[in-house]
Amino acid sequence: MRKHRLRLTGFLALVLAGCATTPDGRRQVLLVGDDQLNAMGVAAFNEMKANDKTSVVPAKSVYTQCIVNALVTELAPEWQKLPWESQAFAIAEPNAFALPGGKVGINTGLLRVATDQNQLAAVLGHEIGHVVYRHAGERISQQQLAGVGMNLIEAYAGRHASAQRTQLMMAALGVGAQVGVLLPYSRKHESEADRVGQELMAKAGFDPAAAVTLWQNMQTATADKGRSPKLLSTHPDSRQRIHDLQTALPQMTPIYQQARAAGKRPNCG
Numbered sequence: 001m002r003k004h005r006l007r008l009t010g011f012l013a014l015v016l017a018g019c020a021t022t023p024d025g026r027r028q029v030l031l032v033g034d035d036q037l038n039a040m041g042v043a044a045f046n047e048m049k050a051n052d053k054t055s056v057v058p059a060k061s062v063y064t065q066c067i068v069n070a071l072v073t074e075l076a077p078e079w080q081k082l083p084w085e086s087q088a089f090a091i092a093e094p095n096a097f098a099l100p101g102g103k104v105g106i107n108t109g110l111l112r113v114a115t116d117q118n119q120l121a122a123v124l125g126h127e128i129g130h131v132v133y134r135h136a137g138e139r140i141s142q143q144q145l146a147g148v149g150m151n152l153i154e155a156y157a158g159r160h161a162s163a164q165r166t167q168l169m170m171a172a173l174g175v176g177a178q179v180g181v182l183l184p185y186s187r188k189h190e191s192e193a194d195r196v197g198q199e200l201m202a203k204a205g206f207d208p209a210a211a212v213t214l215w216q217n218m219q220t221a222t223a224d225k226g227r228s229p230k231l232l233s234t235h236p237d238s239r240q241r242i243h244d245l246q247t248a249l250p251q252m253t254p255i256y257q258q259a260r261a262a263g264k265r266p267n268c269g
């Protein structure tokens with residue numbers, strides 16, 4: 001009975017929310033609107049900032065925001081108008097995220113793997129790709145339809161959210177690694193984020209070849225440490241990813257050269 005009601009709720013929500021499409025035309029089921037999704041992103045971001053185990057590194061936050069600004073300028077107007085905000089957290093584990101609502105975070109440990117602005121732009125472009133393709137919303141909607149016991153859409157509702165609900169919400173948004181609940185994105189989401197991220201960095205004047213180098217560095221870091229950085233746990237299949245990013249270079253390089261010729265020469269440090 002309960003299951004039946006959940007399905008019916010899901011069905012009604014589906015009728016109300018309808019289908020959406022990604023920027024390149026793939027049909028998506030979205031049961032959660034942008035306002036709600038953005039509110040969840042902001043809540044998760046505040047949660048991370050309030051965690052007393054993490055401290056923010058202002059200079060690295062400025063560096064990150066500089067790259068985010070250059071990338072965001074190349075997005076469609078509806079995405080540009082979000083209040084984009086970046087924070088660098090003093091955490092050794094290489095990791096990064098971008099949340100609905102325009103909230104971006106990196107762990108300073110990422111800077112040992114993403115060693116220049118182009119490589120960091122590759123990571124951030126990818127994460128922003130997840131946002132503009134509404135992957136978190138799609139994932140939450142899939143869980144709703146599957147009748148996963150907990151109502152994730154309610155979970156963000158601030159004051160009364162239990163620690164467990166907050167963790168689930170953060171996992172659904174792709175930042176579960178921060179709270180110990182890993183939920184990798186699907187291969188489809190990953191390749192979409194890779195594609196849009198690499199194009200975004202090229203349009204902004206960052207060398208798209210750095211996306212290949214970045215993921216190679218990530219693999220080397222894994223071999224050195226004998227275990228994967230969390231970023232790899234949530235972003236699996238790096239060999240295929242490197243191959244695809246490499247294959248796309250002949251299309252991406254002219255976009256990059258055009259951007260440079262037009263004076264787009266980011267200098268974030």
Ligand SMILES: [Zn+2]
Pocket residue numbers: 126127130185189190193234235
């Ligand atoms: Zn990803």
